[in-house]
Amino acid sequence: MRMGMRVLGVVGSGAFLLGGAAAPGFALAPEADLAYHGYVSMAAGSVDVRFTPQNHGPTAVSDATLRLRWSAPLADGQRLPKQCARSGERTVVCRTGALAADGLGEEIGVTVRLAGVPSEVTLEIDTVWGGGAVDRNHANDRQRVLALDTGDSYVF
Template identity: 70%
Template sequence: MRTLMRVLCAVVAGAGLVVGAGSPAGAGGVSLAPEADLAYHGYVSMADGRVDVRLTPRNHGPSAVTDATVRLRWSVALADRQSLPGGCARADARAVVCRTGELAADGLGEEIRLAVRLRGAPAEVMLEFETVWGGGAVDGNRANDRQRVLVLDTGDSYVF
């Protein structure tokens, strides 16, 4: 009977979370989730199939974010073997996800640096960035946390 009660309590609590999750506002129309505006700026270059990326996450606020995740997706497949920095992991054949760490309201995060090898040596690649998890915060301005950069195999830096 005790086990059944625990299961029922867990189901009821879970149902409450699901019901509450569909409504961004609580009683009186006040938002229950913190609000943050995440953006990414930096530069990217490519030479001989190696892409170097440096990006700095920024939180325009108004609330701090304990952690967030940014996805970097290339238009071509990555080489099978990669050496990624701590906080970054391979997501699929063309993508890597990286933690931003804590982002103070109206503050900059730590610079994320990574170098990846592409499969082959393409003349150009499209690199897309986007937030895939905002630490539970609501981002009302999704336009500045999604970017696309065309990178040519010239060794030149492209700023975003």
């Protein structure tokens, strides 16, 4: 008799499992809870973003990628940190580097010039890739911040 995992029922995106060992080729993805906290400021069409990635665990992540998306187009010829790259008219992606479980990553600073000089800009931050881990808590890895052209810092 062959023992394997049996699905008893499915509710939403979860499944109730019964049985012994997992079937061959079936593996559960590790779980990590990524978060980004920092500030954004804007003055004369220049936007400065500083943030620290964090992993609340329970699994360490070897690397992750997050997206910074502005509501206004970016100017041509941006000078970005080595772990960041422009990926569209309004978008930059950045690698976080390794994030230990229940640990902080290195602070990441990104300064961009906007095309023109808008009086305000909205910045959206979200995870594009979590290093192969599943993040079930998107309340802290998706941020949306409005920054006014005042030079003031807006915390997220």
